[in-house]
Amino acid sequence: MGSNILRVLMLLLVMTAVVTIWIFWGMAGPRISELFITEGFLKLPIFFSPPIESLPAGVDVMGKAGQWGDGFGALNALFAGLAFTGALAALFMQGQAAERQNKDYHRQRFESSYFELLALLREARREVRFRYSLPYRKANRIPPASERGKIQTEAAAFRTAMYELRYLIRTKTTAAQQTKPELERVYRLGIHGPFESTFGPYFRIVYTVLRRIKDDTVLTEREKIQYSNLLRSQLTSPELALAGFNGLMPQANDFSVLLTEFHMLKYLPNGLARRALERVYEPDAFAARND
Structure with a gap:
């Protein structure tokens, strides 16, 4: 019982971390795309990067933004894989729960028939x-x-x-x-x-x-x-x-x-x-x- 609770908590922790990363990635996208443009900008913290208007002339801002958008493809694939893994984990735990339930039901039936046999034994003794x-x-x-x-x-x-x-x-x-x-x-x-x-x-x-x-x-x-x-x-x-x-x-x-x-x-x-x-x-x- 304790191990199953631990598995559920770990699964919730992983899903929470993934959602947090995804939200942060989306909100910080414009800033991160600016830092991708020049090597110098990569050294700056995200929240201190300059606005797009201050970038050097001739920089393909839209191209850089497109590269940034393409990065979501891999991230979406990651999320899809994690979701699939979570679904498999849920099915596995559901299967384990069903197996435990079947075993408990079997034990109840065995115990019922066992005590019926003991009753027959007492009758046979008489x-x-x-x-x-x-x-x-x-x-x-x-x-x-x-x-x-x-x-x-x-x-x-x-x-x-x-x-x-x-x-x-x-x-x-x-x-x-x-x-x-x-x-x-x-x-x-x-x-x-x-x-x-x-x-x-x-x-x-x-x-x-x-x-x-x-x-x-x-x-x-x-x-x-x-x-x-x-x-x-x-x-x-x-x-x-x-x-x-x-x-x-x-x-x-x-x-x-x-x-x-x-x-x-x-x-x-x-x-x-x-x-x-x-x-x-x-x-x-x-x-x-x-x-």
């Missing part, structure tokens, strides 16, 4: 369902009729699914076996497969939000970081951890890449899930940064 598997209930002596043995919803569903997944990782794999294919298999068989109809839509919305942030060509890098941070603030630790495991599946496309690029896993608490994900994700997914 539809998530999960129940402990029979082996888990037996291992932890959870009666089927107890509150813990029933189907859990919303945030409790993610928390319950995370307990189940940690149990599966401990019982179905060793540290050496916790490779990307093996962790993906455990997650798919224990979490995604039985409850894909509720977990699938939720994580697809998370993916869509991150994809839109990454692909936007108008948002600055700082704005993209702010929007991704806002998304992360909406997710609990179990949701983030399960998103990390969901990103390991082939049908998740580049979900794991987006989680890594936007450092979505950096606030996961230390534990079995984080240690397992650290084995298969790039360090940037957990790295801190100056936001």
Whole structure:
């Protein structure tokens, strides 16, 4: 904003200087033409030059005046060039203003769709369902009729699914076996497969939000970081951890890449899930940064 004001002031200053020179040139023309006649007269200041009647005999005053008039041709060409330059500058600044306006409008539309997606994410969270598997209930002596043995919803569903997944990782794999294919298999068989109809839509919305942030060509890098941070603030630790495991599946496309690029896993608490994900994700997914 300040640079544009400076450009306008500089343009006005140049135009004022040009108009001043043009007016001075026209008003001082007769005096200057007299000084052009003889070399001696060129040494005199304009306002002290003698009148035409005192010039030496035989001097072609009209010819000299004609030469003076011809000088306006070059000056007029200069003015025309300056006017053309000013017009170009005005068009350039007008184009910049229109571009800024379009970018502001784009940001407004992006922000509107972004918060609509967050609203859809909250609705999808309310539809998530999960129940402990029979082996888990037996291992932890959870009666089927107890509150813990029933189907859990919303945030409790993610928390319950995370307990189940940690149990599966401990019982179905060793540290050496916790490779990307093996962790993906455990997650798919224990979490995604039985409850894909509720977990699938939720994580697809998370993916869509991150994809839109990454692909936007108008948002600055700082704005993209702010929007991704806002998304992360909406997710609990179990949701983030399960998103990390969901990103390991082939049908998740580049979900794991987006989680890594936007450092979505950096606030996961230390534990079995984080240690397992650290084995298969790039360090940037957990790295801190100056936001």
